[in-house]
Structure formats: structure tokens, C-alpha cells
Amino acid sequence: MRTGVYVCHCGTNIAGTIDVHALIGYAGSLPGVALAREYKYMCSDPGQELIRQDICDYKLDRVVVAACSPHLHEKTFRQAVEQAGLNPFYCHMVNLREHDSWVHADKPAATEKAMDLVRAAVRRVKWHVPLERRQVPVHAEVLVVGGGIAGIDAALTLANAGKHVYLVEREPTIGGHMAQFDKTFPTLDCAACILTPKMTAVKAHRNITLWTYSEVRQVEGYVGNYSVTVRRKPRYVIEKLCVGCLECIQACVYKQAKVPDPFNLGLSKRKPVYIPFPQAVPQVVAIDPETCIEFKSGKCKKTCVEVCAERNAIDFKQQAEIQTIQVGAIILATGFDVFDGARIPYYGYGLYPNVYTALEIERLVNASGPTGGEVVLRDGRKPASVGIVHCVGSRDLHTNRYCSRVCCMYSLKLAHLIKEKTGADVYNFYIDIRAPGKAFEEFYNRVAEEGVVFVRGKAADVYPAGNGDGRLIVQAEDTLLGMIRKIPVDMVVLATGLEPRADANDVRRLFNIGCSGDGFFLERHPKLAPVNTFADGIFLAGCCQGPKDIPDTVAQSGAAAAQALALIDAGVVELEPNTAHVLEDACSGCKTCLPLCPYSAISFVEEKKARINEVLCKGCGTCVAACPSGSIRQNLFEDEEIFEEIDGLLASAAVGGGPVRIQGDL
Amino acid sequence: MKALRAFWFRPEMRRKMKFQREADPEWAQQVAQRPGCEGLFSCLQCGTCSGTCPLSIYMDFAPRRIIGLVREGFREDALGCQTIWLCASCYACAVHCPRQIRITDVMYSLKREALQYKLYPRRFPIPVLAQEFYGIVSDRGRSSEFWLVLRMALHSNPLQLLTLIGTGWRLFRTGRLSLHKEQIEHVKELQAELAGRRGT
Amino acid sequence: MTSATYGYYPGCSMRGSGIAYEESLVTLFRLLGLTLQELRDWNCCGATSYMCIDENLAFLLSARNLALAQQTGFRELVTPCSACYLCLRKVQDYVQRYPQVAERVRDSLAVASLPPLDAVKVRHPLEILFTDVEPERIRSKAVRHWHGGQVACYYGCQLVRPYGEADRLHNPTRMDELLQAVGVPTVKFALKTKCCGGSLTGTIHPVGLRLNYILLKEAARKGAKAIATVCPLCQYNLDAYQAEIRRETGEALDLPILFFTQILGWALGGDVRSLGLHRAISGRRVIDEWFPQHPEEVESYV
Incomplete structure (x- = not known):
């Protein structure tokens, strides 16, 4: 066995904590190791070239790369190994960065741990066997879930590229939250004017199948070959027959x-x-x-x-309809929920009628809204003074810790619109004004110059004025003046934040993707794969991934569409060979594995044997662990490989004779 | 001329400037490690504490600024102010703080340090009350309102007793003013329990 | 749960300015068939002042009471005073949160041959009446109609913040619900959890007065003819200084400041003296009218 060990510095990410030099010295002394090297950035071209050259020069037959997470660079190094003529699965990665240097401060102990991890990998990799990747064809259709601006834009992009798109929307109409907005910041163009042409384009596009009032019920299959069940709820009106005469x-x-x-x-x-x-x-x-x-x-x-007798479109007996479609890629654009202002009792939402949420004000200022665009209080009066309370349900450990990103800007916009429509005095109670987008700061300046007041201090309390004039007092510390301010207003607007959809967790499970700590869908990499998920072929667009404004949403939906396009245009997809397989001679036909498989990849054949469909198998390992006779094995997770790795990890503890230390992810 | 005279006769002027050498960042770190004082450094300076505080309008530094002073390590300002003593421990700031900083407990910690190093404002009655209360309870295990108020007044402002006569009489008449010095049975054991465990 | 016995920790105020609270609490519990058994040799909770001097000792004071309760075999300890309630709960919270505090408390309890802290549940009468007894049962036991006016329920600060389970943090309503159960109309009182200033009336007098003036004025503005309290210090502050507030502000404020136990006890048939109603300072005229010494006719609810 001639194994090469490559330790990456990752700049100072690894080398700052782990004594890399000592580590390669140690690795070089391990049995079967032909050479050990360090390099500043192993993933760079020269780094990869180093590995390729060594494989040829030193006739290496195994490679261990101790660097970052395999999520990030396993593909890179397997490819490098393959280019040098070795089977790519002879390469194994050690995650020194996430599992060691990033999570420890004690340098000698971290170095010792790195040695344990490298030793484990060296012993494991000698059991690796050559494996082949499989290629499967890809369906050319795409499913887009959610018909807000993100879903609309992604669907149109794909449809314009000639792909067939199913756009599934839960509500009876597409448009999402953007349809409820009046103007958009910072340009103040009318939301409806820019959105509705896109909505009608969706309806008219021959490549888009639009299913409103519908929900995804089931998702099966794998990248390139998803089978999706959609339930079309009855609207008691036959869509084909209704012409919208109202x-x-x-x-x-x-x-x-x-x-x-x-x-x-x-x-x-x-x-x-x-x-x-x-x-x-x-x-x-x-x-x-x-x-x-x-x-x-x-x-x-x-x-x-x-x-409606002539068209006869109304059907009280209409039933829900179930449709199953085959798609190659899925774009999730399920959007956000608005924070419920009543969750912060001291702002009085729901208690005092003239406390509104920002979205309610969007409807009030909108010309097609309930008041025809008049900003009026519940009793019909025009407000003479308005307080806008920022950060409601954002930047607060009691509710949501994150910044919702859009509230500062929409508050500025509403301040402008309210002032324009009513001439009222408008007070913003803010912690920080976040205006980092293109032309945002200029808009902030403009609104300030219009005479909108900015009080730097989070509103602490909202209560009725003591003199009984029906006004509300917004109390806050003006932190810049160092004074407590009590400002009487007729109307309070809560700049409520953005939250994950209430059912985000159910949707996440349905599509088998992850959520980040704040509950939004998790992207594969925050910088380099911001629209991908950990499920291949499923992409994210818009606020389901985190709060963002319309320009960012549209940029992201374009990116998601491009990713989907890249996938389905290739026509085929390569699948990793980390699948399970049954040793048919050993299988007793007990059927234990059958109900356990989350992907329904196991079937029962030839009288009494289990068989695993490699295309459906995702390599989760459940059946491998469950098989009572040990007759299911899994590529890259063979017993010998695992046991050898564990032995290698614990070897130093065994030598020392002390208590066994459990390290890393074990 | 008028402006000049106004300037000249101004009774007190305070320099609003800090040299960095006046700051004690290590002290700030120490405070943040005391039980109840965690999270000091996550303060947003949003002012919710000052806004909810019923007494901030009378304070020399509102609670937000106290957190700011501590965080920057301006120890003498934080310990010598009236603010920490005006805090009535209503915990409004602590339950509203978006960073869940337990500001009331920070105030307590500062009060203890101010007393320990005698940095509290002199002739301010609140620390006097606290010390008298501490004395009575340590000696007898219970507090007796009459004796507490009497001792506090004698040690801060004896003239105050005159103003208390009316209230005292009203309480006495309704049977709410007991002259009895309350004491627990096992006062010796209590004192043993407390002995040698001082620490602020 | 008719004849339940609760461990009872009165706190120092009950032996002084808050004596009416104890009288009415004992009477009310007796009328409900509940027994309060006083914790033997209890000591002061340390209140806010002790915590300003020495945190260790402040925790030890409260811990001793809890250890005594445990030694006596009380699973639950009732305390009517908000400051006592907070102090006892605070030491429990700190012992759980900080190992160093737990260790110090354990050691010093051992010195006094007291058991280490376990889970004695610290409770407030408001919580017991609301959850153990329930408003409906109190309604069914009421023997008097309410002839008085509207009442503002004032919860103060330390009962609901930050360790309390006695009611909701930001908008407590249980006292309102209990009083409404015996027919007492309550007003919407936005300042119900604003601080009364605690000991400030005794130290920085004008500031203390001002805080109490705001509370009294807002209650009166909302149409309340009396204020109901759950804390001896709140009651004292609001009650004892109204004459002075009238003098300072020139406003005709003269509201009776009642303990909620006095109102409930009255509805259940208690008399003026056993409820300590004769000990009120302000609003005497209203009290005499609402709670006559010899109620001529006692009507039954059921």
C-alpha cells in the first residue's frame, strides 16, 4: 500500500490552530504511508497538481486529504485523483477544519486530535475499493413551488428557455406578498404596475402549467427524476369555463x-x-x-x-383533484409569513385599534385598497401624527434574533407615503437604519429631508394618552439626545419582521431539505451555493431562504432558474456510488429492511430475497444497520472500512492504556 | 456681556470627553463574568431599558448608558452615579431587553461594588437605607420597619424625622406601626451560617 | 382539595404595615377551607436592600427559609409579599443557573445543619386562588353581593417579573378575573405592572410620591373608585401618602387601597375587623360605605 497524505493549511484556518508540520511528520511515520505533504491551499490548482504529480511520480495507490468538509471539496480532490489515473474513490478526506481547528482553542490538543483523525483515515482508506458512478437520464420539466415574485420570475425564466414548468401556488391567485404592496422602495414604482404584467405573462405562457389553489402533497425520487403529487383544491368553479366576468x-x-x-x-x-x-x-x-x-x-x-347559466362554471360538487407529475428539478419559492404584532403585548396591537402592522398600511395607502388609498384611522379621521416602530419581531431574543432586512426600507417608504398623503408628522423609532442597497441611502436622505423625524431608540411602550384625547403615546429613549421621549400619535405602525412560513418545517420534510437555526430553508453554502440545497436538484428562491427585498429575490430566482437549467439541459446526471446492496446468498428474506427504507428502494424478488434499486437508494444506511444477518452492505461504508477507522481513531488511547477518549463526530 | 457673565458664573461645568487611559476594559470583562451580568457585550444600545424604566427620567445616566459605561470600562462613572441607587428593582428593563441582559442584576452588582469601594454618592439616602437594613437583618434575622426608618433617618437626614411624624401617626393609629423589635429564635445559627461567607 | 394545608412564609411586612394583608389572607383561606401553617423561625428574605450589600448573604437568607420549609416537610411555600416571592424564587433560579452559587449555598446550609435545597415550590396566594381553588369555586362560595364601585387591579412589578409564574408577564389578568368572579367590576388599568417605587417613598421622597401619584391618577381617570393590590409595599405606598399627594398636587385623590384578599374575603362573608379593613388610611369614607360594620342583609348567591 502506498498512501499519500496531504494536509491543507487553509490559510490560517487550520494551520493557525494545528501544528501542521508535526502532523505531516507523524503522518509520514504511519505504516503504508509513502509520503506526507502540507500546502497552503490544497484545493488550489497548484495544490491539486501536487497530488496528481505525486500519484504519477511515487506510484501512490491511496490518497488522504486532511482539509475542510467533504461537502466543500470532496468532488475537487476525487476529480484530481481521477485525472491522475486512479479510481476517484481511492481518495478519502479528513475534516480537520470543521471538526478540529474551528472548534478547538488548545493547540497541542487540537494537533493530537488531528493525528488521531489522520491515522484513522489512513487505516480506513486501504480498504477502499474502486467504484463506478452511474449515469441516469433527467426529466426536462421543472416544478416551481410558490407563485410570488420569486416563483413567477423563476418560472418565466425557465419557460423562456423552452423548458416546461409547473407552477404550483397555494392561494387562488399568484402574486404573493408583492401583490399586496403599494409602492416599492427606493424607486417608488408601483408594485402592481411591475408585477401584474409578469403575472399575466405566466398565465399566457405556453410552457407554463399554472396550478393555483394547489399544494404539493408528496415528493418521491431523486435528482433529475422527481415524482411529485399535487393536490388541486376545489374552488367550486370550473377554471376552464370561468371568464372572470365577476x-x-x-x-x-x-x-x-x-x-x-x-x-x-x-x-x-x-x-x-x-x-x-x-x-x-x-x-x-x-x-x-x-x-x-x-x-x-x-x-x-x-x-x-x-x-352563470350560459357558461355554467359554478360546480358546488367539485372535488379535489390529485395530479402526479415527473420533473427533473424543483425550485422552492414558498415565501415568508409576516410577524404577528400581537406577540409583543406592550405595543398594543389588537388592543388599541389604531395600532397597525406595516402590511395593513400598505393596503391603506394602495389606491385599490379598502379605503381607495386614503390613509385614515378606524374611525375615518386622517391621522395628524404617526409613529413607526421599527424592529418588531426582529433583533429580539424573545422573538426572532435576526434582522429582517427589509423593514427599515419599507418603513422609510411608508413614512414618505403617509406624509405625502396626509401631511402628518411621522416619527420613526429605530435602533439602526439599515440602508445598504443601491440608492437606499439616497432614499433615506430624501425622506429625512422631507421632515420625517427619526428617534434613535427602540419603542419601549405604547399606551393611551392620559388626557383622554384618544391618542397613543409612544415612549422611547431618544438615545442620541439621552432623553426619554413621550410622543403622542394618532396612529402607530409596527414594522413587523419576516418569519419562516408557519409550515416551513413540514415543507422542509416533504422535500427532504434542511432549515437553518432561524427556521428558514438552508442553502448548501452561504456564499458559493446560495440557491442550492443539500438535496440535489432542489433549489431555493426568495424569502423562504431568508428575508430579502424584491431585487435580491429576483436575482436569486434567476440564479435558481439557471441552476435548474444547467441540471436539466445536461440531460443526464451522475449519481454517487455510495449505495447499499444485498448479498443475495446471505439474505434470509426476513423483510426487516423493506418498511424501513425512506426511499422505497427495496423490493422483494425471486421468492425470498430483498433487492435494492440503486437508482432510488440514497445511501442513508438504515437498511445496512437494520439487517439482522448482516447481508446488506454499502459502498464506502463497508464494515471493514468503518471498523478500521474506529480502531485507528482509538489507537492512541489503547496504547496509552487510559480511558478511551471519544473524539470528533463519533 | 450678558453671555460672558452667564459663562463666568456658571456654577459647575463638566468636561464631556474621555481619554482612553481612563477606561478599564479588564474591569468590564470582569463584570460581564459575574452571575447575572452575562450578555453585557451584546447590548444594542437600543434604549428599551431606559424607555421602560419608571425612574430613568430622574437618573443621571439612563440604564442604557450605564450598560454603555460598564462595557467601555468607565468604572468610576458607573459606580459613582445615582442611577444604580435609583433603580427600584422592578425588573421592567430585564424582561423587555431584546438581548435578555438582566440589567437589574447588573445594577445590583454595581451597587455592591460601589459600596465595597466607597464610591457611592455621599449623603444619598438609598445606600444608607440598604446598609441599615443589612445591619438589622444580620443582627436579628428580621427587619422591623419602625427601627429601620428611624436608623436610616438618623444616619442620613435627622430633620426628615419631622416629616415622617404624620405618616407614622396614621400608621400607629391603624395598628400598622409595631415598635416591637422582631427577632428569630435561632439567631445565633443564622449568624453562624452567614459568618465568613461575605463576598460581594 | 378541600382541606389543603400550605406552608406559609409571611415576611416582615405582615408584622408591620402590611398586617391587614395577613389578617385578610388568613380569613379568606379559612373561609375557603384552606389552612396556612406558618414556617417556624422564618427570617427576612433580604428584599432589595440586602442584595445591594452582599449577594452571597442575600441568597443565604432566602435559602435558609427554603431549607427550613423543606425540613418541615412543606412541598409548597406560600408568600403573599411580592418581594419575598421574588427573592425566594431568585435564589432558586441562581442555584440552578450558576454552580458557584449552588456550592456556596449548599456549604452554608450545611453549617446550620439544614438540608440542601430541593424543589420547594414558592407560590403566591394569587396563583393558588386562581389555579388551585379557581374563580368558579370562589364564585360559588360567595355570600355577599358587591355593593361597591369599580376597582383597578394593580399587580406591581416583582410578582410578575421576572421569575414569577403567578400570572402573565406583560398583561396579568388573574386578579381581575378573581374579583370579577365575586361581582366586582374592574377597569382597564394600563399601568397595572408599573413600579410603585418600592422603598423610594422613604428615601427619595418626592420621586416616590410622583410614581404613586401617577398610578393613583390613572386609576381614578379610568373610573376606579379603589385600587386592589397583591403586595404589602404597593399597598403601603399608595395608601399612606395620599394626604401628602393631595397637598402637593391640589388634586382630590382619596382612593381606598385594598388587598385583593380583603375584597374576596368580604364576598365570602368575612367581617371588617377579621379582614383588617379598619386599618386603611386613605379612602375611609368609601371603605365604610362599601364594607359596613354591620351589613344588615346578607344575600346568598346560590
Whole structure:
């Protein structure tokens, strides 16, 4: 056995904590090691070239690279080894950075641990066997989940590239949160004016199948070959037949709208038969069975059906429809939830009627909103003074620790719009104004010059004025003046933050991807793979990955579309060979493994043997561990490899005779 | 001329400037390691503490600035101020702080240090009350309001007793003023328990 | 749970200015068939002052009470005073959070031959009445209609913050619900958890007065004719200085400051003296009207 050991400094990431020189000295002394080298950046071209050259010069047959996480560079080094004519799976990585230097401060102990890890790898790698990657064809269709601006933009990009896209949206219309906004910062262009053309383009595009009021129920398969089940909820209106004339809404037996309208956040009412908003796409009404008299009593005059007699689009008996589609890639663009202001009791949301959330104000300033664009209080008066409370549900360990990124800018925008529409005095209570985007700082200056007041201090309390004039007092420390301020206002606007969707965790499990600590979907790498996930073929766009504004969202959806395109345009995908396989002679046919496989990759064949479909197998190892007769084995995780690695790791403890130290990830 | 005279006769002027040599960053680190004082360095200086504090309007430094002074290591300002004594321990700041800094406990820690090094403002009645209370309870195991108030007044401002007569009489008349000196049975054991365990 | 016995830790105030609180608490519990057994040889909790001098000793004082309770076999210790409630709970929190505090407390308890701290549950009467007894049962036991006016429920600071489980942190409502159960109308009182200033009335007098003035004025503005409290110090501060506040501000504030146990005890049939209602300083006229010495007719609710 001629093993080469390569230790990477990773600048000072590794070499700052681990004595790299001592480590290669030690590695060189291990049995079977032909040479050990260090290099500043092993992943660089010269670093890789070093390995390639050594393989040829020294006839190496195994390679151990002690560097960063295999997530990052396993591909790089396997490729380097392969280029030198060796089977790529003769290369094994040791994660010195994440498992050692980054998590320890004691240098001698960290170096000792590095020696243990390298020794374990050297002993493991000699058991490696040559393996082949498999190639499977890729479906050319793409599924986009979520029809907000992120999903719309990704779908259009892919469709324009000639790919077929399924766009699945939970609500009866696409448009998402952006459809609820009035103007967009910092340019103040109208959200609807820039969004609705894209919405209609989605509907009109021959490469897009738009399924609104639908949800993904099941996802099976693997990269390039996903099988997705979508449930199309009944809207009790036949989409093909409805032309969006809205006469049914006119004709509804409810003469007055009675139901709080969620699109306007309850600030207006709608009828049981409704269209979410005038520019909704598709232009198809929906019937809410919770409030429709026909559903509740079965005794309605059904004036809606009468008026629609010619087209006969209304169908009270409509059932949910299940569709299964095959796609090669999936883009998740499921968006965000707005923080619930009532969770901070001392701001009085829900208690004092004139405390609003920012999204409610978006509807009030919007010309097609519940007040026709008038910013008025609940009693119809125009506010003479307005307080905007920043960081509600952001930067607070009681709620969300992260900064929601958009609230400062939308608060500036609302301050401007409120001032423009009402002439009110507007006070911003802020901790820091974060205006780092293109033309953001200029917008901040403009709003300040318009006379909007900025009080640097987080609002501490909101309460009714003592003199009974119905105003609210916003109390805060003006930290720049070093004074407590009590500012009476007619209206309080809570700049509520962005949160992961309430069901983000269910969706995460459905698609088998991860979440970061804050609950947003986790990208594969924060810098270099920001739209990829750890599930190959599943990409992220927009706020489901973290709070961001519209320009960033659109940039990300373009990136996600490009990634999906790169995948499906290649036509085939290579699969790692780390799959499990059954030793047929040893299998007793006990079927223990069958129900355990999360990917349904195991079937029962030839009377009494289990067989694993290598294409479906993800290499999770569950069946390997569960098999009572030990007759399931897994490539790259063979018993010999694992045991040898454990022995190698614990070897120094055994020699010392002391208590066994458990280190690293074991 | 008028402006000049106003300048000249100004009774007190304070320099608003700090040399870095006046800061004691090590002390700041020490404070942050005391139980209850963690998280000092995660302060955002958002002012929520001062905004919720019912007494910040009377303080020389609002609670936010106390955290700032401690964090920067300006020990004498933090320990010599009235603020820490005005804190009535209502814990409003501690439960509102978005960084969950237990500001009330930081105040306690500063009070103890100020007493230990005699840096507290002289003739300020609150530290006097605390010390008298401490004395009575250490001696007898319980506090007796009448004796406590009497001793505090004698040690800070005896004239104050005159103003207390009215309230005292009203309490006495309703049976709420006991002249009895409360004491526990096992006062010796209590003293043994406390003995030698001082530490601030 | 009719004849439950609770360990009882009165605290120093109950033996002085807060004597009416103890009287009404004992009466109320007796009327509900609950027994309070006083902790033998309890000592001062240390309040806020002790913590300013010496943290170790402050914790030891509270720890001794908890250890005594445990030695006596109390699983639960009831304390009506908010400061005592906070101090006892604070030492429990610190012992759990900091090993160094736990060690010091353990050692010094051993010196006094007391057992190490275990899980004695520190409770406030408000919590017991709300969760163990429940408002509905108190309603069913009430024998008097409420003839008085609206009341503002004032919870103060240390009961709900930051270690309390007696009620919700930001918007406590349990006292309101209990009083409403016996027919007492309560007002929305936004300042219900704002601080009364504690010992400031005795030290920086004008500041203490001002804090109490704000509370009294807001309660009166909301239409309250009396304030109900859960803490002896809050009651004392709001009660004892109203004459002075009237003098300073020229405003005609004269509100009775009641313990919530006095109101509940009255509804359940307690009399003026056994509830300590004769000990109030302010709002005497209202008290005499609401709580007559000889209530002519006693009506039954059920």
C-alpha cells in the first residue's frame, strides 16, 4: 500500500490552530504511508497538481486529504485523483477544519486530535475499493413551488428557455406578498404596475402549467427524476369555463360583503364568492365553503348559478383533484409569513385599534385598497401624527434574533407615503437604519429631508394618552439626545419582521431539505451555493431562504432558474456510488429492511430475497444497520472500512492504556 | 456681556470627553463574568431599558448608558452615579431587553461594588437605607420597619424625622406601626451560617 | 382539595404595615377551607436592600427559609409579599443557573445543619386562588353581593417579573378575573405592572410620591373608585401618602387601597375587623360605605 497524505493549511484556518508540520511528520511515520505533504491551499490548482504529480511520480495507490468538509471539496480532490489515473474513490478526506481547528482553542490538543483523525483515515482508506458512478437520464420539466415574485420570475425564466414548468401556488391567485404592496422602495414604482404584467405573462405562457389553489402533497425520487403529487383544491368553479366576468359576485344573495377579506388583512369585507383582487391571475372566482350559504344550509337560491347559466362554471360538487407529475428539478419559492404584532403585548396591537402592522398600511395607502388609498384611522379621521416602530419581531431574543432586512426600507417608504398623503408628522423609532442597497441611502436622505423625524431608540411602550384625547403615546429613549421621549400619535405602525412560513418545517420534510437555526430553508453554502440545497436538484428562491427585498429575490430566482437549467439541459446526471446492496446468498428474506427504507428502494424478488434499486437508494444506511444477518452492505461504508477507522481513531488511547477518549463526530 | 457673565458664573461645568487611559476594559470583562451580568457585550444600545424604566427620567445616566459605561470600562462613572441607587428593582428593563441582559442584576452588582469601594454618592439616602437594613437583618434575622426608618433617618437626614411624624401617626393609629423589635429564635445559627461567607 | 394545608412564609411586612394583608389572607383561606401553617423561625428574605450589600448573604437568607420549609416537610411555600416571592424564587433560579452559587449555598446550609435545597415550590396566594381553588369555586362560595364601585387591579412589578409564574408577564389578568368572579367590576388599568417605587417613598421622597401619584391618577381617570393590590409595599405606598399627594398636587385623590384578599374575603362573608379593613388610611369614607360594620342583609348567591 502506498498512501499519500496531504494536509491543507487553509490559510490560517487550520494551520493557525494545528501544528501542521508535526502532523505531516507523524503522518509520514504511519505504516503504508509513502509520503506526507502540507500546502497552503490544497484545493488550489497548484495544490491539486501536487497530488496528481505525486500519484504519477511515487506510484501512490491511496490518497488522504486532511482539509475542510467533504461537502466543500470532496468532488475537487476525487476529480484530481481521477485525472491522475486512479479510481476517484481511492481518495478519502479528513475534516480537520470543521471538526478540529474551528472548534478547538488548545493547540497541542487540537494537533493530537488531528493525528488521531489522520491515522484513522489512513487505516480506513486501504480498504477502499474502486467504484463506478452511474449515469441516469433527467426529466426536462421543472416544478416551481410558490407563485410570488420569486416563483413567477423563476418560472418565466425557465419557460423562456423552452423548458416546461409547473407552477404550483397555494392561494387562488399568484402574486404573493408583492401583490399586496403599494409602492416599492427606493424607486417608488408601483408594485402592481411591475408585477401584474409578469403575472399575466405566466398565465399566457405556453410552457407554463399554472396550478393555483394547489399544494404539493408528496415528493418521491431523486435528482433529475422527481415524482411529485399535487393536490388541486376545489374552488367550486370550473377554471376552464370561468371568464372572470365577476357577475356571480354581483348576483350573490349576500347583498353586502360580510367576510373579512384576507387580501386586505381584514380591513375590508368580501362575499363568499370572490376574486382575491382585481388583477388576480387566473381571473377565476372561488367560492369559500366556510361562509357560502349553499354549503352551510344547502338552501341557497343560488343566484350565482343562475347568472352563470350560459357558461355554467359554478360546480358546488367539485372535488379535489390529485395530479402526479415527473420533473427533473424543483425550485422552492414558498415565501415568508409576516410577524404577528400581537406577540409583543406592550405595543398594543389588537388592543388599541389604531395600532397597525406595516402590511395593513400598505393596503391603506394602495389606491385599490379598502379605503381607495386614503390613509385614515378606524374611525375615518386622517391621522395628524404617526409613529413607526421599527424592529418588531426582529433583533429580539424573545422573538426572532435576526434582522429582517427589509423593514427599515419599507418603513422609510411608508413614512414618505403617509406624509405625502396626509401631511402628518411621522416619527420613526429605530435602533439602526439599515440602508445598504443601491440608492437606499439616497432614499433615506430624501425622506429625512422631507421632515420625517427619526428617534434613535427602540419603542419601549405604547399606551393611551392620559388626557383622554384618544391618542397613543409612544415612549422611547431618544438615545442620541439621552432623553426619554413621550410622543403622542394618532396612529402607530409596527414594522413587523419576516418569519419562516408557519409550515416551513413540514415543507422542509416533504422535500427532504434542511432549515437553518432561524427556521428558514438552508442553502448548501452561504456564499458559493446560495440557491442550492443539500438535496440535489432542489433549489431555493426568495424569502423562504431568508428575508430579502424584491431585487435580491429576483436575482436569486434567476440564479435558481439557471441552476435548474444547467441540471436539466445536461440531460443526464451522475449519481454517487455510495449505495447499499444485498448479498443475495446471505439474505434470509426476513423483510426487516423493506418498511424501513425512506426511499422505497427495496423490493422483494425471486421468492425470498430483498433487492435494492440503486437508482432510488440514497445511501442513508438504515437498511445496512437494520439487517439482522448482516447481508446488506454499502459502498464506502463497508464494515471493514468503518471498523478500521474506529480502531485507528482509538489507537492512541489503547496504547496509552487510559480511558478511551471519544473524539470528533463519533 | 450678558453671555460672558452667564459663562463666568456658571456654577459647575463638566468636561464631556474621555481619554482612553481612563477606561478599564479588564474591569468590564470582569463584570460581564459575574452571575447575572452575562450578555453585557451584546447590548444594542437600543434604549428599551431606559424607555421602560419608571425612574430613568430622574437618573443621571439612563440604564442604557450605564450598560454603555460598564462595557467601555468607565468604572468610576458607573459606580459613582445615582442611577444604580435609583433603580427600584422592578425588573421592567430585564424582561423587555431584546438581548435578555438582566440589567437589574447588573445594577445590583454595581451597587455592591460601589459600596465595597466607597464610591457611592455621599449623603444619598438609598445606600444608607440598604446598609441599615443589612445591619438589622444580620443582627436579628428580621427587619422591623419602625427601627429601620428611624436608623436610616438618623444616619442620613435627622430633620426628615419631622416629616415622617404624620405618616407614622396614621400608621400607629391603624395598628400598622409595631415598635416591637422582631427577632428569630435561632439567631445565633443564622449568624453562624452567614459568618465568613461575605463576598460581594 | 378541600382541606389543603400550605406552608406559609409571611415576611416582615405582615408584622408591620402590611398586617391587614395577613389578617385578610388568613380569613379568606379559612373561609375557603384552606389552612396556612406558618414556617417556624422564618427570617427576612433580604428584599432589595440586602442584595445591594452582599449577594452571597442575600441568597443565604432566602435559602435558609427554603431549607427550613423543606425540613418541615412543606412541598409548597406560600408568600403573599411580592418581594419575598421574588427573592425566594431568585435564589432558586441562581442555584440552578450558576454552580458557584449552588456550592456556596449548599456549604452554608450545611453549617446550620439544614438540608440542601430541593424543589420547594414558592407560590403566591394569587396563583393558588386562581389555579388551585379557581374563580368558579370562589364564585360559588360567595355570600355577599358587591355593593361597591369599580376597582383597578394593580399587580406591581416583582410578582410578575421576572421569575414569577403567578400570572402573565406583560398583561396579568388573574386578579381581575378573581374579583370579577365575586361581582366586582374592574377597569382597564394600563399601568397595572408599573413600579410603585418600592422603598423610594422613604428615601427619595418626592420621586416616590410622583410614581404613586401617577398610578393613583390613572386609576381614578379610568373610573376606579379603589385600587386592589397583591403586595404589602404597593399597598403601603399608595395608601399612606395620599394626604401628602393631595397637598402637593391640589388634586382630590382619596382612593381606598385594598388587598385583593380583603375584597374576596368580604364576598365570602368575612367581617371588617377579621379582614383588617379598619386599618386603611386613605379612602375611609368609601371603605365604610362599601364594607359596613354591620351589613344588615346578607344575600346568598346560590
